Amino acid sequence: MRAEELATPALVVEAGALGHNLRVMSxxxxxxxxxxxxxxxxxxxxxxxxxANGHLGFTCATPREVEGMSAAGxxxxxxxxxxxxxxxxxxxxxxxxxxxxVAVDSDATVAAAARAGIEEVLIDxxxxxxxxxxxxxxxGPLSEKARAAGxxxxxVMGYEGHCVGLPDRxxxxxxxxxAMELLESAHRDVGGDIVSAGATGxxxxxxxxTEIQAGSYALMDTAYGKLALxxxxxxxxxxxxxxxxxxxYAVADCGLKALGMDHGPPxxxxxxxxxxxSDEHLTIGTVSPLQVGDRVRVIPAHVDPTVAYHERMHVVQxxxxxxxxxxxxxxx
Amino acid sequence: MRAEELATPALVVEAGALGHNLRVMSxxxxxxxxxxxxxxxxxxxxxxxxxANGHLGFTCATPREVEGMSAAGxxxxxxxxxxxxxxxxxxxxxxxxxxxxVAVDSDATVAAAARAGIEEVLIDxxxxxxxxxxxxxxxGPLSEKARAAGxxxxxVMGYEGHCVGLPDRxxxxxxxxxAMELLESAHRDVGGDIVSAGATGxxxxxxxxTEIQAGSYALMDTAYGKLALxxxxxxxxxxxxxxxxxxxYAVADCGLKALGMDHGPPxxxxxxxxxxxSDEHLTIGTVSPLQVGDRVRVIPAHVDPTVAYHERMHVVQxxxxxxxxxxxxxxx
Numbered sequence: 153m154r155a156e157e158l159a160t161p162a163l164v165v166e167a168g169a170l171g172h173n174l175r176v177m178s179x180x181x182x183x184x185x186x187x188x189x190x191x192x193x194x195x196x197x198x199x200x201x202x203x204a205n206g207h208l209g210f211t212c213a214t215p216r217e218v219e220g221m222s223a224a225g226x227x228x229x230x231x232x233x234x235x236x237x238x239x240x241x242x243x244x245x246x247x248x249x250x251x252x253x254v255a256v257d258s259d260a261t262v263a264a265a266a267r268a269g270i271e272e273v274l275i276d277x278x279x280x281x282x283x284x285x286x287x288x289x290x291x292g293p294l295s296e297k298a299r300a301a302g303x304x305x306x307x308v309m310g311y312e313g314h315c316v317g318l319p320d321r322x323x324x325x326x327x328x329x330x331a332m333e334l335l336e337s338a339h340r341d342v343g344g345d346i347v348s349a350g351a352t353g354x355x356x357x358x359x360x361x362t363e364i365q366a367g368s369y370a371l372m373d374t375a376y377g378k379l380a381l382x383x384x385x386x387x388x389x390x391x392x393x394x395x396x397x398x399x400x401y402a403v404a405d406c407g408l409k410a411l412g413m414d415h416g417p418p419x420x421x422x423x424x425x426x427x428x429x430s431d432e433h434l435t436i437g438t439v440s441p442l443q444v445g446d447r448v449r450v451i452p453a454h455v456d457p458t459v460a461y462h463e464r465m466h467v468v469q470x471x472x473x474x475x476x477x478x479x480x481x482x483x484x
Numbered sequence: 485m486r487a488e489e490l491a492t493p494a495l496v497v498e499a500g501a502l503g504h505n506l507r508v509m510s511x512x513x514x515x516x517x518x519x520x521x522x523x524x525x526x527x528x529x530x531x532x533x534x535x536a537n538g539h540l541g542f543t544c545a546t547p548r549e550v551e552g553m554s555a556a557g558x559x560x561x562x563x564x565x566x567x568x569x570x571x572x573x574x575x576x577x578x579x580x581x582x583x584x585x586v587a588v589d590s591d592a593t594v595a596a597a598a599r600a601g602i603e604e605v606l607i608d609x610x611x612x613x614x615x616x617x618x619x620x621x622x623x624g625p626l627s628e629k630a631r632a633a634g635x636x637x638x639x640v641m642g643y644e645g646h647c648v649g650l651p652d653r654x655x656x657x658x659x660x661x662x663a664m665e666l667l668e669s670a671h672r673d674v675g676g677d678i679v680s681a682g683a684t685g686x687x688x689x690x691x692x693x694t695e696i697q698a699g700s701y702a703l704m705d706t707a708y709g710k711l712a713l714x715x716x717x718x719x720x721x722x723x724x725x726x727x728x729x730x731x732x733y734a735v736a737d738c739g740l741k742a743l744g745m746d747h748g749p750p751x752x753x754x755x756x757x758x759x760x761x762s763d764e765h766l767t768i769g770t771v772s773p774l775q776v777g778d779r780v781r782v783i784p785a786h787v788d789p790t791v792a793y794h795e796r797m798h799v800v801q802x803x804x805x806x807x808x809x810x811x812x813x814x815x816x
Contacts, residue, residue, distance in 0.1 A: 159572065159573065160570070214764060235727050257727055258728070258776050281760075282759055284735050392570070394593070395590065401614055403567075405567075405568075408786070408789040412740060412745070413746040414740050414745035427614055428613075428615065431523055431789065432546060433566075445569055454740070457740040460741040460793060483795055
């Protein structure tokens with residue numbers, strides 16, 4: 153099938169750009185130095201490609217992602233980099249035929265993990281982003297409580313999300329280093345082999361982590377596209393022009409239910425301006441004439457919440473659809 | 485099951501508020517005066533309730549919504565209020581055991597509908613929102629082309645989306661009236677029984693339409709909540725506090741993949757401030773003490789793209805889960 157025959161809106165992944173991104177990252181961070189984050193693509197088809205590149209440990213954000221990765225035979229070393237209290241889900245994770253490590257940052261999350269039969273944890277440390285994680289000085293005592301509860305503590309994790317998108321590379325590096333000092337200090341108190349942190353934006357700047365949790369690099373978006381990283385835009389939403397106005401705008405069949413909008417509106421290949429995003433429509437100012445029936449490629453501002461709206465992504469090369477990968481890790 | 489036992493994040497619909505909203509709307513717009521728009525809830529379970537209130541015609545935004553409504557036995561009179569060119573989908577719609585009317589606004593969409601065997605259309609007229617729809621003066625000639633192509637033209641539709649959210653009720657009424665003058669003028673040229681337009685924001689102000697396409701009124705969101713409409717907030721995202729910081733914030737397990745963000749961040753029942761929305765986290769400033777494990781209710785800023793992220797909505801009364809309705813009209 154040709155890409156232009158796909159029913160729209162459709163997620164399209166350019167095989168060449170994806171292959172480039174996977175290769176560049178794997179050359180920079182070999183094997184276990186990268187723990188790819190599946191939340192960015194929610195797709196075991198893509199995760200299999202990352203595993204084939206030598207990355208056998210993965211980062212997950214939800215129990216569903218962990219369960220789906222395990223079911224796909226990708227369960228060699230799954231880190232749930234998030235706090236979970238739900239006993240039923242934790243029980244299911246503990247019973248998977250997979251190595252599962254969960255993040256804990258409080259007495260309550262330690263107790264929930266231990267009660268559910270989870271065997272391994274990381275101490276999640278807050279290193280500047282106002283989100284989960286204990287204070288660095290609490291990490292040591294919490295690790296003792298975890299060990300006392302029978303849990304094996306593999307080390308620490310943190311997420312310097314306030315640094316990873318900074319446009320200035322030097323500032324990004326400095327801020328990353330400051331954040332990582334906090335995580336390394338916590339690690340000295342906690343012990344273990346793992347210091348897990350980082351993202352696509354600072355994958356080559358974070359020197360303190362033993363493993364980097366990058367995810368967006370595989371598909372990319374306009375936010376990370378602004379950082380002069382060596383990754384190419386691989387993901388597009390293919391849309392059809394369904395209406396053209398004499399007033400100089402056109403309307404594509406791709407809207408708020410096909411695009412994560414928290415980082416703002418998407419951009420278009422070809423430079424057309426985005427005027428308006430409605431539930432199922434994208435109104436664009438046209439810089440070149442567009443006809444009803446034409447196809448346009450839309451570049452999401454934020455890859456993660458965009459992919460989460462779609463049932464599958466189509467892998468395309470030279471206009472030919474090579475494969476359709478289910479976005480099979482959606483939900484919780 | 486009690487609502488507090490639901491795995492989170494979870495869409496929760498308060499049965500009392502939903503019943504109130506359905507009743508108030510049905511008293512204002514009886515039977516065919518309302519053509520509920522299913523794009524707001526994407527749920528045949530909820531649509532069945534609307535049908536039980538006497539509204540047997542529905543508005544859809546995607547072919548999938550039309551097919552799903554037909555499969556659920558709700559196909560008495562389905563309007564696809566959107567332009568579709570895809571021959572395969574149009575063929576499927578034409579073969580449904582349902583009355584299907586599609587919007588057309590150009591020679592290309594008329595030709596596509598006729599070729600696929602679609603029998604009935606509305607002429608979609610642009611009445612001020614920069615989106616689909618022909619110019620009012622083009623509507624008459626387009627209806628002649630449609631009839632010449634063998635299509636039955638049931639009338640006109642438009643969407644005054646630039647008016648429906650205006651905070652000032654008088655201005656909303658005036659702008660609606662101006663927009664509807666354009667649609668009524670087109671209707672005089674086109675003929676047919678139907679003048680379809682309107683939304684929750686001006687359901688009682690739009691005097692020119694023969695039927696109102698309101699959808700959000702059933703569940704509501706913070707955007708429409710600001711307009712002093714007689715509808716209650718019925719939809720919430722239930723989330724669990726998974727982390728509490730000594731710095732005065734807490735983190736809930738509900739983020740960008742559970743919330744449409746185009747209208748901005750959500751609000752919280754209880755008045756907690758929203759600091760940060762991440763893929764799977766909501767960082768909130770707490771106005772009252774929150775503990776790890778507490779539940780919070782999050783009110784989406786925009787109902788449509790919020791619901792589209794979820795697999796089901798749970799109908800709740802007095803804290804008891806009465807039903808779980810699949811969000812079965814997702815996708816395209």
